[in-house]
Amino acid sequence: MSEIVAPPPVHRGEIDGVPVFWNEQPGRVSASLIFGVGVAHETFLGSGITHLVEHLAMRPLRTGRYDNNATTEMLHTSFDVTSGPETVVDHLRRICESLSELDTGPLEVERAVLQAEERVSDGPGVTAWLPPSIWFGNQAYGLAGNVQIATVRATAGEVRAWAARWFHRGNAALVLSAPPPPNLRLPLPDGPRQAPPVLKPFDLATPASTAIPNGVVACALVGWTPAMACAAGILTMRLTDRLRHSEGLVYDVAFDHQPIGAHRALLGFGADVGDKHTRRVLDAIGDEIDSLGANGPKPEEIAADRAALVEDIGEPAFATYRAFDAAMAELTGWPSAVAHQDAVLAGIAVEDVAAAARELAANLVLAAPPRHVPADLPELPGSPLAPVAGRELKRVLVGCTAPRGYRLVAGDDGLSAFYGPSQVPVAVVRFDDLAGVAVENTDGRRPILHLSGLHGGMITVRPGDWRGGRALVDELLRRVGPEMCFEAPESMRLFEQS
Numbered sequence: 214m215s216e217i218v219a220p221p222p223v224h225r226g227e228i229d230g231v232p233v234f235w236n237e238q239p240g241r242v243s244a245s246l247i248f249g250v251g252v253a254h255e256t257f258l259g260s261g262i263t264h265l266v267e268h269l270a271m272r273p274l275r276t277g278r279y280d281n282n283a284t285t286e287m288l289h290t291s292f293d294v295t296s297g298p299e300t301v302v303d304h305l306r307r308i309c310e311s312l313s314e315l316d317t318g319p320l321e322v323e324r325a326v327l328q329a330e331e332r333v334s335d336g337p338g339v340t341a342w343l344p345p346s347i348w349f350g351n352q353a354y355g356l357a358g359n360v361q362i363a364t365v366r367a368t369a370g371e372v373r374a375w376a377a378r379w380f381h382r383g384n385a386a387l388v389l390s391a392p393p394p395p396n397l398r399l400p401l402p403d404g405p406r407q408a409p410p411v412l413k414p415f416d417l418a419t420p421a422s423t424a425i426p427n428g429v430v431a432c433a434l435v436g437w438t439p440a441m442a443c444a445a446g447i448l449t450m451r452l453t454d455r456l457r458h459s460e461g462l463v464y465d466v467a468f469d470h471q472p473i474g475a476h477r478a479l480l481g482f483g484a485d486v487g488d489k490h491t492r493r494v495l496d497a498i499g500d501e502i503d504s505l506g507a508n509g510p511k512p513e514e515i516a517a518d519r520a521a522l523v524e525d526i527g528e529p530a531f532a533t534y535r536a537f538d539a540a541m542a543e544l545t546g547w548p549s550a551v552a553h554q555d556a557v558l559a560g561i562a563v564e565d566v567a568a569a570a571r572e573l574a575a576n577l578v579l580a581a582p583p584r585h586v587p588a589d590l591p592e593l594p595g596s597p598l599a600p601v602a603g604r605e606l607k608r609v610l611v612g613c614t615a616p617r618g619y620r621l622v623a624g625d626d627g628l629s630a631f632y633g634p635s636q637v638p639v640a641v642v643r644f645d646d647l648a649g650v651a652v653e654n655t656d657g658r659r660p661i662l663h664l665s666g667l668h669g670g671m672i673t674v675r676p677g678d679w680r681g682g683r684a685l686v687d688e689l690l691r692r693v694g695p696e697m698c699f700e701a702p703e704s705m706r707l708f709e710q711s
Contacts, residue, residue, distance in 0.1 A: 265320070340482055347417070351667055419577060421577075466484050627642050663701060
């Protein structure tokens, strides 16, 4: 058994009511001021508002004289700095002051900056955003791949209110790579401890399949245990060995996991693959999951999983991770990863990994292009809501831009969309489940509408595509109300005459 290198201990203290976690590492001081708010805390119409606050708060501090940055993630926002102690102290004081008295004067400039950033960014990979969208729709964790609507909609007052609600000492933690300097101050306003979003995932009938434009992704909502993490790691390695090294079908097998509670997580793993090889990749995923569930892992696979953790522990960055993990446990109220790591080091039982693989298989959703969706798995609807009953619109004879086979049904309760003869909807948007409506004004007489539902999915209504389309757009605008509408961001726009 490999020798275990113990990581530096994580110390805990408090400065100005903010919990501080640190270890002692050589070199410059690194600091991360973390707030327990991120994308998952936002609403559909407010998506991106945390990112706006982050940009506005950093505006007075951005400099190239020393390393500094800020990021907005799913469950937290972090303001980071690395430099000498005095510079770090000054930077942290100034970011606290900036958050306490947020200057929204440059709001229009930062809107433009975020829109430009979104244009050049690829966003999260499909393995990161697809699982949350399947189980949460356009809410909470499901906003992972959403367009940032706050950049076109949020007012200065709403941005300041969001900052006051979340960016205060009661919702903050500080991570340091050295003991806190004696003159460190964190002048943040008071506020109550916040918590991660609590939202019940959709009750989906799995295993199932669904369609995506390209590539292959396997998704699952599972209990997050050491055995499940080990099973996911072994599956990723087996698929990499088979699909890349043995068969040459893919370059990489990506893996993501998103905690959604103290002991649950959404998993996604998959690969970009050419259309002609999709079936082989799907078969490989099914084969390897079934084999691991039936036969369990090989002893050398569990040993490799443990050895990888031992190697990580020996790296200086692991100490920083442990302090960050302790800070996030403080902010979320969820367990830290320490017990998980201890279980891996102690040795995970073969039968526990096999049971985790069977749980993964039972909760699996396989996503592939429409022609390659596994026929032996039931098709997952585009929404957990029942389709809306109503009249099916007829396509115009000339100039319809909707894909062939796309069918639109409009009823008193909302809209449903289907492909071909299938009675399983690709999207359902009910008026009583509406998340928001993007209005794309064009040089036509009616706008294009993009309607999104809380339970997921988006239906685009271009009036020129359908007989009676202009009347339908007028009726939809009357039904949804102006408070649900916003100007369509560039990434949503079709840029064509309606």
